[in-house]
Amino acid sequence: MVLITAALFGSGPALAQSILPLSFAGWTANSKEPFRPTAASAQASPDKAMAVAEEYGYSSGERATYFQGADKLEVAAFRMKDASGAYGEYSYLRTTEMPQTDLAKHSAMSRDRALVLDGNLVLEIRGNDLPKHKADLKSLVAAVTPRAEKGILPTLVNDLPTKDFVDRSDHYVLGPAALNQLFPVAMGTDLGFSEGAEAEIARYRLAGRDATLLLVDYPTPQTASKKLRELQQRFNVNDSQTGSRSPALYAKRVLTLLVFVAGAKSQTEANTLLSQVQSGTELTWNEPTFSLTEPSIGTMIVGTIIGTGIICLFALISGLAFGGVRLVVKRALPNKVFDRSDQLQILQLGLSSKPIKAEDFYGLGPQSQV
Numbered sequence: 001m002v003l004i005t006a007a008l009f010g011s012g013p014a015l016a017q018s019i020l021p022l023s024f025a026g027w028t029a030n031s032k033e034p035f036r037p038t039a040a041s042a043q044a045s046p047d048k049a050m051a052v053a054e055e056y057g058y059s060s061g062e063r064a065t066y067f068q069g070a071d072k073l074e075v076a077a078f079r080m081k082d083a084s085g086a087y088g089e090y091s092y093l094r095t096t097e098m099p100q101t102d103l104a105k106h107s108a109m110s111r112d113r114a115l116v117l118d119g120n121l122v123l124e125i126r127g128n129d130l131p132k133h134k135a136d137l138k139s140l141v142a143a144v145t146p147r148a149e150k151g152i153l154p155t156l157v158n159d160l161p162t163k164d165f166v167d168r169s170d171h172y173v174l175g176p177a178a179l180n181q182l183f184p185v186a187m188g189t190d191l192g193f194s195e196g197a198e199a200e201i202a203r204y205r206l207a208g209r210d211a212t213l214l215l216v217d218y219p220t221p222q223t224a225s226k227k228l229r230e231l232q233q234r235f236n237v238n239d240s241q242t243g244s245r246s247p248a249l250y251a252k253r254v255l256t257l258l259v260f261v262a263g264a265k266s267q268t269e270a271n272t273l274l275s276q277v278q279s280g281t282e283l284t285w286n287e288p289t290f291s292l293t294e295p296s297i298g299t300m301i302v303g304t305i306i307g308t309g310i311i312c313l314f315a316l317i318s319g320l321a322f323g324g325v326r327l328v329v330k331r332a333l334p335n336k337v338f339d340r341s342d343q344l345q346i347l348q349l350g351l352s353s354k355p356i357k358a359e360d361f362y363g364l365g366p367q368s369q370v
Contacts, residue, residue, distance in 0.1 A: 019079060024066075027066040030066075033062070036050060053078065056086070058089070059080060068136075071128070072128075074125070074127065082149070090117040091172045093115055109130055111130060113130070116141055118141060120149045154172050154198065159200070170202040185260075190235075200215045212261070213261055214259070215258075216257065218257075227258060228253050228258055237251050238250060259277045261274060
């Protein structure tokens with residue numbers, strides 16, 4: 001048993017990189033081997049399929065064949081460098097004949113082929129009548145999920161217009177190999193992928209014909225503006241090359257985005273798509289407003305006089321109140337609250353022989369003298 005397991009899955013380090021399980025939901029793998037993208041999985045020549053996968057950050061892959069009685073499933077797993085590249089590979093492999101399914105948040109399935117995006121992993125499953133095995137395929141996805149590295153997915157797809165959109169025709173693009181396969185005009189390296197550009201391609205139905213929309217996002221609006229001028233010199237963009245036999249491209253810039261339409265018969269027809277693209281972040285900052293009005297000099301002087309008068313009146317009333325309360329208490333309770341003889345100390349100059357008493361100050365004593 002140990003020898004069989006070692007033969008199927010290799011040594012310890014290789015096993016640590018394993019993606020696919022040995023078995024799931026009653027399905028058992030009888031073989032497992034390294035995998036590289038081929039024409040069978042990408043609907044292209046092996047060289048082009050591998051070139052596209054490398055643009056998306058292809059790292060490694062595995063292929064396994066599972067059996068359950070007479071049923072067979074062929075599963076290929078793509079490990080990409082990050083989730084963004086995996087999303088691109090998933091969108092590249094998906095076709096319009098593969099409706100969305102609930103195997104995962106991003107998954108699609110036809111009768112004989114299914115695709116699943118899980119973090120930085122992409123699963124491609126082939127078999128007969130796959131919908132009847134949906135529950136088993138969910139078990140396979142659950143077994144693979146712990147081996148996936150999660151990450152942020154591209155958001156450029158959110159800028160695509162929705163009107164006349166051909167379902168599941170969108171593709172995320174990170175390089176010229178995928179671009180030249182998916183866009184009618186071979187713009188290749190001219191778009192500037194090496195400068196940080198990323199793109200999204202989708203098909204639309206305009207007046208009964210297919211048209212292809214290309215969104216290219218650049219790091220800054222200045223880069224996008226410069227790139228549009230360069231492309232107008234090399235391609236027939238917005239009739240920049242009168243009399244040219246090159247396919248007509250209609251384009252506009254929206255902040256950091258360049259938007260191209262191929263397949264439209266006129267600028268007016270292309271504008272039905274171009275006008276729908278609105279990108280960028282609008283920042284609105286409504287600060288509170290107020291009006292500052294200064295009073296006249298006369299008003300300020302009068303206010304100062306009145307304020308000073310109020311303060312003086314308050315001081316006078318407070319002083320009278322304090323003094324009055326003190327006198328009343330002294331008369332009602334002599335030597336009980338204020339000026340108690342046992343606590344009062346008076347400094348005498350000795351100018352007369354008569355002792356000074358506290359009650360003499362208030363005329364409270366029986367023989368007060370001045």
